[in-house]
Amino acid sequence: MNLSLTEDHLKLWGSKLYRNRSSGLGYSRSPLGRTGPGSGIPDELYQVDAAVSLLANVDPLRHxxxxxxxxxxxxxxxxxxRNPDESTGKPRTRDTVARLAAFGLGFIAGQMTNNP
Structure with missing residues (x-):
């Protein structure tokens, strides 16, 4: 897979996602355990998963x-x-996911830059 994305694109997307987070809005797992539209899990979380998988083009172990x-x-x-946080028993928030996405996308950008 050849993606024409630069480190700046990824950093911008990650930081924008982080700035637009909505702390305290959790998610729920659907009865079928699915993610994405109609699952009870906000689309933002599904899109982060999909973007990280696509951009990294990783196998499950590297992921x-x-x-x-x-x-x-x-x-x-x-x-x-998407299990509840073990320390509190409460669902993780979009804030957590946005932070993870920003860090993860920054990491992927570095990998793409260092390993063309």
Whole structure:
């Protein structure tokens, strides 16, 4: 896959997503465990998952490493697992997801820049 995205594009998108976050608005898991439209999980979360997967063009192991590294501070096991925060029992917020996306996209931008 050849993406014509620059580091600046990714940083801008990540920072814009972070600035537009809505703290305190959680999400819920659908009965079928699906994400995206109609699932009870806001579209923003689904789009972050899809964008990270697409931009990184990663296999599941590398994807998990990315999320483990940048999600550690937010208690985020990996993209696709939307369990409540273990420390509070409350759903994670869009604030958390936006921060993770900004960090993750910055990381991906660096990888794309360093490994064309």
């Amino acid at each position: 998990k490493i990315l999320i483990d590294h940048y999600g550690r501070g937010f208690n985020w096991p990996e993209v696709g697992e």
